[in-house]
Amino acid sequence: MKKENIPNILGKLNCSLVPKSYAMRTFMLLTFLVLQMGCVNKYEKYKKVPEYITGATGLNAAYYKAYDETLKLWDVSYEELYIPTTNGTAHVIVSGPRNSEPLVLLHGMNASSTMWYPNIESLSKDHLVFAVDFILEPGKSHLSNDIESVEEVIGWYKEVLTALELDSYHLIGASRGGWLAMKLALSNQEKIKSLVLLSPAQTFTWIKPSMDLFKNIATLFSSKEKQIAQSLESMSSDVANISDVYLNQYKLGLEQDSENKFITSMKPFSDEELKSLQMPVLVLIGDEDVINEEGTVDKANMLAKGEGKIIENAGHFLSIDQAETVNKKMDAFLNQ
Template sequence: MLVKLNKLTLIFTLILITSCSNKYDKFKTTPDYINNASATKLAYYEAYNNTLKLWQVPYEELYVPTSFGIAHVIVSGKNNGDPIVLLHGMNASSTMWFPNVEMLSKNHKVFAIDFILEPGKSQLLKDIDAVESVVAWYNEIFKALEIGRFHLIGASRGGWLAVNLALNNQEQIKSLALLSPAQTFSWIKPSTDLLKNIVSLFSSKEKQLNQMLESMSNNPANIDKTYINQYKLGTQLDNPNKLITAMTPFSKNELKSLNMPVLVLIGDNDVINSTKTIEIANSLPKGKGEIIKNAGHFLSIDQAEVVNSKLINFLD
């Protein structure tokens, strides 16, 4: 009897392992636009891969076909863990999560998606000119990867996109965490840092990048140079898209209609947000807003340990 039980256990384990290992196999083939990239894009993809070496946990790269193009998704963490979807900031790509993915992956299955309209490894094949199309694109990814209910974390513009997704997927999203969300709770107010960024547009690309980092990070010298190199190459590939003008703050009624727990974190030196963001976050039915000290707009990198801890506590 014991031998039979052991055999059944072994068979069940093998079936489980096989089903898990094959689940994403059809999405693992690297597409031609990566393998046969132009010199400029090849340099960016190589820089992207170098940044992935900072990823502190095992990962899989998936290429998911959608009606709008190919979605590149980095998957990490426990197969049976509660899913987390990560939406990166503008031009940052999914590699921006390198200081955070280890903690998030400990008890969760993490899906980091490269936004199809920005530099990354996703490829646009059909024009997207409306937020509704972006929401539809993300929903195609969730369906293809069989992601049921999940936690959603968005940074900067990814935060604005995350709120759009949450408003359209109230039942699917278990919780919503927004890190320095851009143009989400209020308009970006003019400031000295923003003025410097505008003035730097008449300078060299190098000076523009340095000025942007100075205004967005509390300590840009601490950002890994490998990632900065990738970010720099990404800005050279970036083309303005039609969604920029669509990025307007949500109404109070829209925000208060969110029925899931919402966490909002901003840096105390955040050029994009102010205390008004926190006031609105704390007024939401299940909202909580906090200011992270010694952090700029890039707070997930500036204060990675603090942000990781607050995210884990929120998710738990």
């Protein structure tokens, strides 16, 4: 609480409905401050940086350093939380006004929460944002007990959100995070106020063969550098637009030991499941998206509260390719 805000608070308390006595005004001010401090310190117990990060060596140390460098691209203040769960430690980045509606972000495959660097300023303007690192992929979350099924993955997310004390929240998922967001939404409808899916993988339609996918397969026998270069070329409409700082972290993450588990479990959801969605849903895909096609948008528009749109000059990484456009559409949807 800044000192300059206290006179404003006292001014608000000084109205006809509030007793003018100094004692009463002081009591109410102290009550307000206690409530504010309670909010500020709500997650204090999760702020201690765990030893797997402070004592990291080799590739892990290099990756965590690169992760922190990418966080410097965030144009807003943030705090990092390390939440103990049944399966290990969940790393969550928190940004935005404390008294705003919560918004949860699920990143794409191998991307980590730092992928939101072009979007976080817009998203955290009117929302308290929680970006969660998926525990089975590169990031700052740490797996200690293995996860054996998709149902356990969703259970893990619910455990994290319970620890954050989120009674209701908006949810955004990108690519694989979009599929996971849909899975979470279907089993948690009473808590999710709205759902935004950015190029969701295998969510509405199957991924169909394309020249870009064949090129990715063809480079499997090439060097790791060529594989990454081809993958980025197929996923982004403008690779040069991606921050070199983020790319360095992304590439280091791909060198870590991590399993892309449950890929075969990612099947499109049935029409019955999709029609059961009760919250407003926004689906955005790029016009050069290798993962989705117009069928995704068509299905989104058939939902009871669904809206699907195609973003021009954008690939699968549309939140980076056309960040300004995507930010405006997400902001308008979340605040409607």
